[in-house]
Amino acid sequence: MATHLDLEEQEQLDQLKAFWKQYGNLITWVLILALGGYAGWMGWSNWQREQSVKAGVLFEELEKAAQAGDVEKTVRVFGDMKERFGRTGYAQQSALLTAKLQHEKGQGEAARATLGWAAENASEDEYRTVARLRLAGLLLDEKKYDEALKQLDGASSKEFAGLVADRRGDVLLAQGKKDDAKAAYLQAWRAIEETVEYRRIVEAKLAALGAAPAEAPKADAFSGAGK
Structure with missing residues (x-):
């Protein structure tokens, strides 16, 4: 009986070896890709969290500068925000806040440019629409009616x-x-x-x-x- 079991086990082992010889590399690569994808996803999630934290700190700096009415520092920090964290919600909020201060300081052209950036580059439709609404308002004040309507056409x-x-x-x-x-x-x-x-x-x-x-x-x- 023992010999019969040994032969049966040996046959199964031989079949397993033959299977692995034929498909082993493929299975190994699939596992590597799967594990690599999981590790990549975890790394991406961690990177996103880290980016969000850094962007939040920078936004606090911009907000303080805006509240103090320091338009030069606000614009400088906003430029840094665009360059480093341009796809984050903080960048979108920064654009709206910066444009508001620029408008209050009589920098109409700069305010329009800032809102234009948000209207084209904000990752969320709501922020793009708000930017276009505000931009249309500035264009209305300047009697640039056709341009204002064009902005509203893009507010979706x-x-x-x-x-x-x-x-x-x-x-x-x-x-x-x-x-x-x-x-x-x-x-x-x-x-x-x-x-x-x-x-x-x-x-x-x-x-x-x-x-x-x-x-x-x-x-x-x-x-x-x-x-």
């Missing part, structure tokens, strides 16, 4: 659809396109939640144009904005 975050339509109405009204402005404000009024106080402001704009929401046309969208 659904969460800010109401505010985008409201700003579009402001631009169209400044262009003297009252009917298109009414339609844009109506779209904004319908998109903004009833509980949001800003909805009252949009309602007031409609009323000033003789188009209070209860009397406004039923169309959900406006047309002919660029005509």
Whole structure:
């Protein structure tokens, strides 16, 4: 019996050797790639956490400089943030904060450039939309209406659809396109939640144009904005 078992075990061992000889290298490489991928993922996660911590420290420095009104230091730190942590949420927040200070200090062109960077490079759609909203506001103040509308065309975050339509109405009204402005404000009024106080402001704009929401046309969208 023992001899029979030994022969059976030897046969299984021979089969295992033959299998490993044929597929051993492939299996080894698959395991190496799998383990390497896992190690890489862990390393990437650790690197991301480390980057986030460093970016957070730099953002605190920028925030303090902005609160102190030190535009030169704020811009300098923002430049460092863009170069080292340009894809992080901190870089996006830094851009908005820097542009705000630049605008307050009368540096309109620099503020537009900073917002333009955020509008094109922010990794999250919400930040890109906010940047475009603010940029459109600056362009509206400078009576660059077509450029402002172009920025709003690129503002695609659904969460800010109401505010985008409201700003579009402001631009169209400044262009003297009252009917298109009414339609844009109506779209904004319908998109903004009833509980949001800003909805009252949009309602007031409609009323000033003789188009209070209860009397406004039923169309959900406006047309002919660029005509």
